[in-house]
Amino acid sequence: VNRVFSGIQPTGHLHLGNYLGAIIKFIELQKTHDCLYCVVDLHAITVAQNPDELRAHIRELTAAYIACGIDYEKQIIFNQSQVSGHAELAWVLNCVARVGWLNRMTQFKEKAGKDRENASVGLYDYPILMAADILLYKATHVPVGEDQKQHLELARDIAQKFNLDFASAIAAHGFEDAFFPLPEPLIQGPAQRVMSLRDGTKKMSKSDPSDNSRINLSDDAEAIAQKIRKAKTDPEALPSEVEGLAKRPEAENLVGIYAALIGETKADVLKTFGGGNFSTFKTALVDLAVDKLGPIGAEMKRLKAETAFIDQVLVNGATRARALAEPHMAAVKDIMGFVR
Numbered sequence: 001v002n003r004v005f006s007g008i009q010p011t012g013h014l015h016l017g018n019y020l021g022a023i024i025k026f027i028e029l030q031k032t033h034d035c036l037y038c039v040v041d042l043h044a045i046t047v048a049q050n051p052d053e054l055r056a057h058i059r060e061l062t063a064a065y066i067a068c069g070i071d072y073e074k075q076i077i078f079n080q081s082q083v084s085g086h087a088e089l090a091w092v093l094n095c096v097a098r099v100g101w102l103n104r105m106t107q108f109k110e111k112a113g114k115d116r117e118n119a120s121v122g123l124y125d126y127p128i129l130m131a132a133d134i135l136l137y138k139a140t141h142v143p144v145g146e147d148q149k150q151h152l153e154l155a156r157d158i159a160q161k162f163n164l165d166f167a168s169a170i171a172a173h174g175f176e177d178a179f180f181p182l183p184e185p186l187i188q189g190p191a192q193r194v195m196s197l198r199d200g201t202k203k204m205s206k207s208d209p210s211d212n213s214r215i216n217l218s219d220d221a222e223a224i225a226q227k228i229r230k231a232k233t234d235p236e237a238l239p240s241e242v243e244g245l246a247k248r249p250e251a252e253n254l255v256g257i258y259a260a261l262i263g264e265t266k267a268d269v270l271k272t273f274g275g276g277n278f279s280t281f282k283t284a285l286v287d288l289a290v291d292k293l294g295p296i297g298a299e300m301k302r303l304k305a306e307t308a309f310i311d312q313v314l315v316n317g318a319t320r321a322r323a324l325a326e327p328h329m330a331a332v333k334d335i336m337g338f339v340r
Ligand code: TYM
Pocket: 005, 006, 007, 008, 009, 010, 017, 018, 019, 020, 021, 022, 040, 043, 129, 130, 131, 133, 134, 142, 143, 144, 145, 146, 147, 148, 151, 191, 192, 193, 194, 195, 203, 204, 205
């Protein structure tokens, strides 16, 4: 079976990078695959969280999933902490993965910064929990943005090492050789790495102090329009060919955003706008962005008042996720030699 798993951290406002790098693909994949879309609250606590804010962010992300069009009845939307298998499998995989593998993770180095001795152990271990998220469901496909590529490679290495280390136990219990399928990252499209609107060399992120650097999914039409109008550009006209975007990070970013929002390639977009100036292009981009994102923001706002409904979606999703996870976790225990 083909099974999709992906997750987003409930650590603040969702932005256009999350939407184009991940959520837009979640929506597409649900047409053809069984999907689990997780609110990874256990990952969120790898850095300090205020409990009241965390609770609000979990609900906000759930509302965003629904507002963006994930079918919560057909697919599974849930929060990680309600399914104990994530933490349980992470422990087992901690004992499969090697310290040297984690030491190569660039995201830890970025997030821990200079004061690495003071980072939480959880932040260091983060990629192992992420591997557990995926492998707990034997997911085959994982849609993510480009920044998660290294973590996905690690998840594949862990799956492979588990399959090899325990090959004889896996066979003895009558499971397939590849007990854990090697999860395939889905990192495609014109916006795998959306950049800051203020600096085309920096990733658009929740943690950028400037709100003008990102478009939040909760922004209203006015805010979206203002941020795009203020977005940094260069003085040249738009090129007619994709090659002409090289060394023009801001132009490349805006063209990529337009392409991803409308579902075309950058080359298609340049066929329409190449040779023109930025102000014409930005006007079109504002219209497109408001058209696509406006209804999502409005629906998120409406769902904000529906706490009981949101919590019920998560409870239902967790029940269904648990039913998928439990036989896999039981099999892992048998393979490891645990008595149950
Ligand atoms: P997180 O919460 O940082 O980001 C969620 C998703 O958004 C993508 N993304 C971007 N894509 C393009 N341009 C950007 N500027 C941009 N910023 C963020 C991310 O690549 C991601 O797909 N570790 C994950 C969460 C996670 C997960 C998992 C993902 C936990 N377990 C299992 C997949 C499978 C993360 O921190 O995402």
